[in-house]
Amino acid sequence: MQERVKKPQFDVVGTRPIRPDGVDKVTGRAKYGADLKMAGQLVGKVLRSPHAHARIKSIDTSKAAAMPGVKAIVTAGDFPKQASEFVPAGEGVVNYRDISNNVIARDKVLYEGHAVAAVAALNEKTAIAALDAIKVEYEVLPHVIDEIEAIKPGAPILHDDMITIGMTPPPTKASNIAKRVEFNLGDTAKGFAEADLIVEREFKTKAVHQGYIEPHACLASSSEDGSAELWVTTQGHWVVRAYCAKLLNWDIGKIRVTSSEIGGGFGGKTVVYLEPLALLLSKKSRRPVKMVMSREEVFKASGPTSGGTVKVKMGVKKDGRITAAEGEITLQAGAFQGSPVQPACMCAFANYDLENVKVTGYDVVSNRPKVAAYRAPGGPISTYGVESVVDEIAEKLGMCPIELRLKNAAKEGTRAAYGPKFGPVGLVECLEAAKDSDHWKAPLGPNQGRGVAAGFWFNIGGETTVSLQLNEDGTLTLMAGTPDIGGLRASLCMMAAEELKVDVSKIRPIIADTSSLGYNFLTGGSRSTFSSGMATVEAARSIVKQACGRAAKLWDIPEEAVTFEDGMIRPAGENAGKHKPMHLSDIAKVAGKTGGAIVGYAAISAQGAAPSFGVHIADTEVDPGTGKVTVTRYTAIQDAGKAIHPAYVEGQYQGGAVQGIGWALNEEYIYGADGKLQNAGFLDYRIPVASDLPMIDTVIIEVPNPRHPYGVRGIGETPIVPPMAAIGASVRRSSGVRFFELPMSPPKVLKAMKAAGKA
Amino acid sequence: MRYEKPTTVEAATALLAGQGARVLAGGTDLLVQMKARVLNPDVVVDIKGIEATREITKDASGYTIGAAVTGAELKEHPTLSKDWPGLVEAANLIGSTQVQGRASLGGNLCNGSPAADSVPGLIAAGAVATIVGPKGTRTLPVEDIMLAPRKLALTAGEFIVSFKIPARPKHGGDAYLRFIPRTEMDIAVVGCGVALALDDSGTCTAARVSLGAVAARPLLVEDAGKALVGTKVDDAALAKLEAAARAACKPIDDKRGTVEFRVDVAGTLTVRTAKIALERARKV
Numbered sequence A: 001m002q003e004r005v006k007k008p009q010f011d012v013v014g015t016r017p018i019r020p021d022g023v024d025k026v027t028g029r030a031k032y033g034a035d036l037k038m039a040g041q042l043v044g045k046v047l048r049s050p051h052a053h054a055r056i057k058s059i060d061t062s063k064a065a066a067m068p069g070v071k072a073i074v075t076a077g078d079f080p081k082q083a084s085e086f087v088p089a090g091e092g093v094v095n096y097r098d099i100s101n102n103v104i105a106r107d108k109v110l111y112e113g114h115a116v117a118a119v120a121a122l123n124e125k126t127a128i129a130a131l132d133a134i135k136v137e138y139e140v141l142p143h144v145i146d147e148i149e150a151i152k153p154g155a156p157i158l159h160d161d162m163i164t165i166g167m168t169p170p171p172t173k174a175s176n177i178a179k180r181v182e183f184n185l186g187d188t189a190k191g192f193a194e195a196d197l198i199v200e201r202e203f204k205t206k207a208v209h210q211g212y213i214e215p216h217a218c219l220a221s222s223s224e225d226g227s228a229e230l231w232v233t234t235q236g237h238w239v240v241r242a243y244c245a246k247l248l249n250w251d252i253g254k255i256r257v258t259s260s261e262i263g264g265g266f267g268g269k270t271v272v273y274l275e276p277l278a279l280l281l282s283k284k285s286r287r288p289v290k291m292v293m294s295r296e297e298v299f300k301a302s303g304p305t306s307g308g309t310v311k312v313k314m315g316v317k318k319d320g321r322i323t324a325a326e327g328e329i330t331l332q333a334g335a336f337q338g339s340p341v342q343p344a345c346m347c348a349f350a351n352y353d354l355e356n357v358k359v360t361g362y363d364v365v366s367n368r369p370k371v372a373a374y375r376a377p378g379g380p381i382s383t384y385g386v387e388s389v390v391d392e393i394a395e396k397l398g399m400c401p402i403e404l405r406l407k408n409a410a411k412e413g414t415r416a417a418y419g420p421k422f423g424p425v426g427l428v429e430c431l432e433a434a435k436d437s438d439h440w441k442a443p444l445g446p447n448q449g450r451g452v453a454a455g456f457w458f459n460i461g462g463e464t465t466v467s468l469q470l471n472e473d474g475t476l477t478l479m480a481g482t483p484d485i486g487g488l489r490a491s492l493c494m495m496a497a498e499e500l501k502v503d504v505s506k507i508r509p510i511i512a513d514t515s516s517l518g519y520n521f522l523t524g525g526s527r528s529t530f531s532s533g534m535a536t537v538e539a540a541r542s543i544v545k546q547a548c549g550r551a552a553k554l555w556d557i558p559e560e561a562v563t564f565e566d567g568m569i570r571p572a573g574e575n576a577g578k579h580k581p582m583h584l585s586d587i588a589k590v591a592g593k594t595g596g597a598i599v600g601y602a603a604i605s606a607q608g609a610a611p612s613f614g615v616h617i618a619d620t621e622v623d624p625g626t627g628k629v630t631v632t633r634y635t636a637i638q639d640a641g642k643a644i645h646p647a648y649v650e651g652q653y654q655g656g657a658v659q660g661i662g663w664a665l666n667e668e669y670i671y672g673a674d675g676k677l678q679n680a681g682f683l684d685y686r687i688p689v690a691s692d693l694p695m696i697d698t699v700i701i702e703v704p705n706p707r708h709p710y711g712v713r714g715i716g717e718t719p720i721v722p723p724m725a726a727i728g729a730s731v732r733r734s735s736g737v738r739f740f741e742l743p744m745s746p747p748k749v750l751k752a753m754k755a756a757g758k759a
Numbered sequence B: 001m002r003y004e005k006p007t008t009v010e011a012a013t014a015l016l017a018g019q020g021a022r023v024l025a026g027g028t029d030l031l032v033q034m035k036a037r038v039l040n041p042d043v044v045v046d047i048k049g050i051e052a053t054r055e056i057t058k059d060a061s062g063y064t065i066g067a068a069v070t071g072a073e074l075k076e077h078p079t080l081s082k083d084w085p086g087l088v089e090a091a092n093l094i095g096s097t098q099v100q101g102r103a104s105l106g107g108n109l110c111n112g113s114p115a116a117d118s119v120p121g122l123i124a125a126g127a128v129a130t131i132v133g134p135k136g137t138r139t140l141p142v143e144d145i146m147l148a149p150r151k152l153a154l155t156a157g158e159f160i161v162s163f164k165i166p167a168r169p170k171h172g173g174d175a176y177l178r179f180i181p182r183t184e185m186d187i188a189v190v191g192c193g194v195a196l197a198l199d200d201s202g203t204c205t206a207a208r209v210s211l212g213a214v215a216a217r218p219l220l221v222e223d224a225g226k227a228l229v230g231t232k233v234d235d236a237a238l239a240k241l242e243a244a245a246r247a248a249c250k251p252i253d254d255k256r257g258t259v260e261f262r263v264d265v266a267g268t269l270t271v272r273t274a275k276i277a278l279e280r281a282r283k284v
């Protein structure tokens, strides 16, 4: 165990240098997923299901294959059949049979947009014409979209072999419930018996998409010798490599995956869609194949996160002490199992220090695209319900909602319902900062209201490799393997610069490909600054050690007699002052002659990730004539542990808040009775535009994580957890109505306000 | 696909009379629909080479605005924004700055969407379209041009050359408001244009009210206009206006709003729009 970080002064950490990837991004030189071109490349396109649920009776590709310019066609029959087995992957598990069947449908299509075949052709026009020429015979089956409809008796069953896991006794018949989970602490019956007030509510949220600006894209080039190169926009290229190797039954070591710059992922680029298709099309055609999704394909066929139904019951004493809490969370998994119901359950009551908690969850499949991770997967959904009930309790008790939370806040030593005891955490500090903020005290205008809510996310560590090389002129090159989505490269260089006492601009970072560096798990779980930062520090310290060793050699003194202080390598002890101190760059110049290149390498499994709590304050104004809600002021407060580059921490807080505002007010997957998505585009899938938003103010709290050399916690996910409840609490006060359903879009708000005599 | 850019109306009508021909103005609807494979014309006839479609002229009877004049150009005209601010604002709610540099009044109308933003503005202003075709020239009030979604009263070979907007009455004002769930880059759930005139005593002498996105075509709501004429546009008149606007709505339930919501908001918006038009009429 490292000792708890004191609050030292740093030279670089905590400052705001320009990001190394900035210039190329603003000039357009940066290369994203669709930007790489190879000589002779083909255009790959996917034929997708027009039906929500159907059996594939036959696929006839002969006409398409005969078209001039069509170079390859693949269907599920070209991929090896996968057995159903669950393998651990970061925060969850994956099933290769499901991944394979999602990438390309076998036997059945399970949602509109499900891939059925893929073609590679000389140009886009030919590829589209080839798709039109493929004949698929479907037997259309009844479909089910809503998660509650899907668990009713008689609902169309998606998978004949799906027997619910986690039920005793196990059911004998297949259903759409993949899994039941349960977390227990204490005795909720006893807790409710002690309560003076019990509030019980049911909430509904809609499926929402991550909405990254850059669509999925890749370029694959497979060689006749069985090796292959893949250029792809992804949050984790080692994970892409593993999935592709498994799905194609190829050797992992023969596939080299390079991650491009990434135009947003938010969890949605942690899975494969096009990549295995592109690799196989390339192998069949012997040409590089590029594939880029349209926005419509992104909406219809790449992971949104779950919509769900959340029941919450909480009991409280008159003084505000919560005595018991229960939750039941039913989440849409999409067409294949694997909703984030487990983390949703684990997060639900994590804000509070409770004795009696019970949470159950259900993972439900229906005829929707398979969900993918989205920032704190599951957390925002369960937290929306719980924090809304906490707000209602505060209102009913006539207590300040911040005071009520302070009275029950999780702190160091609190045992979470899902098991572990928290180490030092910053929820109380965030709540205090909220209470003291100008925002909380500011007056409100007519039709305005203010709400507050808290949120939590676990954060993870995991497998991480970093290489740091000292170049001949004393500059450094840093190779990390976790794709940089939010300023990672800047933060890593800063930590290395802090360790080595060099100018941060002298360190040039890259995200290395899978053949250049040891394994890296993906950028997700808010792990990359934490884990790659830890590995970077270890690699930097290794460089210091090696440099000291070289100096010892030059000076012919024992290695222990050399120290590194303030960027200089000096003889110490009895040798102090006997040799001229050397800078790292002096050592770099003679590295070749003293033993070869100096490279720091760290391959670790980062341990000690610590949770981050946040508190958001939202002001809204409601137009009683139209039901339109405008966010007029917003503050996001969160514990970062330590903000390495505060601007990128603030950016994460702001981005999460904005996505949460969209989720709260307008974003939703809208289905017709035919089971087809009606708003597969940014016109009718309404993420907020800049003019919809006020400046999102931020407050960074720093309660250091004692398990990280600079005190870092992950911070990328927590900011999307509190917004929906904060906006809900705010709208309660601006409109006079409490809502239990997202999004709080104008038609719903106006209708409810009219019913309540408020409009 | 063939691209043609004639410089005379005669050449244009000849091309348009052929099979599979389509007018191109700014292209912000047409090109999007071609890319989405909704439309697949054989001949694209760019009318921007015809001078009359690109000019704004003014005389004692009012303005003649070329059908292919863009929203940005309307805004730049030295007097149009003073005389018909509502119309200019409506055209400049379309899309974004980039889109406004291309999008035209003619394209907005002839795309045939009930939610087109500038159309209620044109109808309220009393705009009349000048149409040319193989059989010559005719005029038609804007409210009679769109019949149903994607269906126009234009016949084969016909296209709109320009719009005639009357001179602004001495005490006249117009306004356009739309409701969208966001602040921009959205399609009107309800759109409302109002133009009215007052006499020297402040009594309303004429009023035209038009609603978009609440029926299969943009509506001229005559009862709503009548609710204001002869009044001082006081609260009682506005209440009548609101009721008349709601009564005229025949909307559908869709992903953008329910029937109930559209009817409600149409009333609210009409009153708000009328108040702005009134303010403007009182100031001139």
Ligand SMILES: Cc1cc2nc3c(=O)[nH]c(=O)nc-3n(C[C@H](O)[C@H](O)[C@H](O)COP(=O)(O)OP(=O)(O)OC[C@H]3O[C@@H](n4cnc5c(N)ncnc54)[C@H](O)[C@@H]3O)c2cc1C
Pocket: B022, B023, B024, B025, B026, B027, B028, B029, B030, B031, B032, B047, B067, B068, B093, B094, B095, B096, B099, B102, B103, B104, B105, B106, B107, B108, B109, B110, B111, B112, B115, B116, B117, B118, B158, B159, B160, B161, B185, B186, B187, B188
């Ligand atoms: C990003 C974006 C945002 C948008 N936002 C809005 C919005 O907020 N509000 C809104 O109302 N619209 C919006 N639109 C739609 C579009 O910009 C408008 O309808 C615009 O006014 C169309 O004009 P245009 O000159 O580009 O028409 P074009 O695309 O050139 O033509 C449209 C149609 O009308 C026909 N046509 C054009 N001119 C004539 C003519 N003179 N005579 C006969 N037929 C003709 C064409 O054949 C075609 O069918 C948006 C479009 C985009 C791409």
